[in-house]
Amino acid sequence: MTSSEPYIFELAIKVRDYEVDAEGIVNNAVYLHYLEHTRHEFCEAAGFSFRQMHHEGLDPVVSKIEIRYIRPLGLGQSMVSKLRLHRRGPVFVFGQDIFTPDGQAVVKATVDIVSFENGKISRGERLAQAFHKFL
Amino acid sequence: MTSSEPYIFELAIKVRDYEVDAEGIVNNAVYLHYLEHTRHEFCEAAGFSFRQMHHEGLDPVVSKIEIRYIRPLGLGQSMVSKLRLHRRGPVFVFGQDIFTPDGQAVVKATVDIVSFENGKISRGERLAQAFHKFL
């Protein structure tokens, strides 16, 4: 995935005060919550859900995350969380970047998802089908 | 339940930095996590678990919490979380107080638990059996 690929989904999120730690900035782990929430909202907007997949014996799981922290967010700030999607064999790579409302980068992340079918890692065909509009 | 009843379980817990919010004190919601963790450790020490109950069709759920915040905890501090148990008909009342290591009160809480059996609220007989040593 190159950074020139277009984003296919974006979500506005606002920092909640309890997400800010004693240093006055959003705690590093909270960004993974933002990223996950963005993926779920993307899936829901695309007409399916991780939970529905689960009921069908298909379990997408996070296998790797790489995240760079560029600019911290603080109390009361807003952000725009953007998402790209790319397939690399059995791995679905979400390029997820968060920006301030005026376009400054906050975090840049890559999240690898693989899918398990009935407990075994799959080649990703069913997930590819679900995401076909975006690949 | 009167405050003269003895505690039947206690657990040492240490504040994790991410639990402290921008005001430099443990966020009010985090104490409910400490209280829940204490109840679960108590149950485990007593030889059973909420999850095992769940598998047997018995679901203890929190129906009410009353918590008074007396003294805030901050970065790096330790606490002792203590627990009493009392039954009031179908309701199991956990008296849960948290103290600093030198005995100063941090929070004082009462947590009401009722049990659902196969989806219906129960009279609590099975839960009473599980807790009989402590009632």
Add this chain to the structure above:
Amino acid sequence: MTSSEPYIFELAIKVRDYEVDAEGIVNNAVYLHYLEHTRHEFCEAAGFSFRQMHHEGLDPVVSKIEIRYIRPLGLGQSMVSKLRLHRRGPVFVFGQDIFTPDGQAVVKATVDIVSFENGKISRGERLAQAFHKFL
């Protein structure tokens, strides 16, 4: 405060998947986050902020919470978080109820706030001034 008093603020919130625990329902502590977030958004909408107060040496702190859990929320559900405000001497009592979108009660809570001025508990005059439109 009686339940016949009108709500003065409401906020739509959607459950984030990570807020749901292993039992498939929103964890009890998470509701305190929803309630806190609602208070902060209320204050912001009313033109001031807890953090601004803090800079002015005024620290509103939660002294007591009473919360009843009536109906659990699960994955993907939405809620409406409503708020009333009432003063009882130095204590500002927020009546905070959360409902499903079709009006079914989820939790009903009372949150007591007192304000510290330069480290000492105050009679609440400055906070009353900030909230005067709502009292």
Add this chain to the structure above:
Amino acid sequence: MTSSEPYIFELAIKVRDYEVDAEGIVNNAVYLHYLEHTRHEFCEAAGFSFRQMHHEGLDPVVSKIEIRYIRPLGLGQSMVSKLRLHRRGPVFVFGQDIFTPDGQAVVKATVDIVSFENGKISRGERLAQAFHKFL
């Protein structure tokens, strides 16, 4: 940093029930909390603290995290969180791996820390001094 370098610190941690999500496994973001808590306990054991550094105008911040999820943890499980430290110019690289008690890998992570001195990124000399025993 190669994987043959020895670990210099380890911490036993037990999963708390609220850290487990609806899929029955510890949520991906929670591992960053475990890693952060481990770093802080390491620093405390080594005789200094992030908060003390902060008071001295030195702010270590996380600039990048790479984490691989190998084996999920569930309700009631225990783990051992281990840590290595390595310096690469201004960057302090923590190699942080979490294992089950019997030695199976749970997550493997690399956490990059840089230090800001009075608001500007530093060459890391003061942090190197603090960590000199471990570099």
